[in-house]
Amino acid sequence: MPSAASHHRPTYQANESFVHGWHVADVEGQTLGRAASKIADILRGKHRPTFTSHADAGDFVVVINADKVNLTGRKWSTKLYRDHSLFPGGLRTQTAEQLVKRHPTDLIKRAVWGMLPKGPLGRRIYKKLKVYAGGEHPHSAQQPKPVKFA
Secondary structure, eight states, X not given: OXXXXXXXXXXXXXXXXXXXXXXXXXXXXXXXXXXXXHXXXXXXXXXXXXXXXXXXXOOEEEEEOGGGOBOOTTHHHHOEEEEEOSSTTOEEEEEHHHHHHHOTTHHHHHHHHHTSOSSHHHHHHHTTEEEOSXXXXXXXXXXXXXXXXX
16 A cells, blocks of 8 residues: 555755746835835745745846835935944945935845845845836846736
8 A cells, every 4th residue: 555645746846947037016106115025025936836945936026116116104214224334433324315315226125135035045036136216127128027016
């Protein structure tokens, strides 16, 4: 009589032959954290039934209108972004408003990076994120599908 284990199908594991899709996310008027969460899920592949936690099985995401993302409450003036030069006294602090003026795409990039796993896999996944301040992007040849935000 066959054992109970022989009736189960093996669990799906994504590997290097995985084909990555492309998505375009227009974040104009979207709340930063909610949009970043959705983008991070797509980058990791959590939107697919074939999600594999230890493999890069996600899709590329092109973010447009990154400079028009929303923050709730008074976060534009109170949320702080800190960078350190690794020299004594090298801490530089700026508000979200100052960050967007200097680098319009960094708000999205930092929010998504914070939601990805740290280490070699997270760095590989992060490279599939393409962020643009305006409404134009050079990835139309990949025919990206639009991302629907709730």
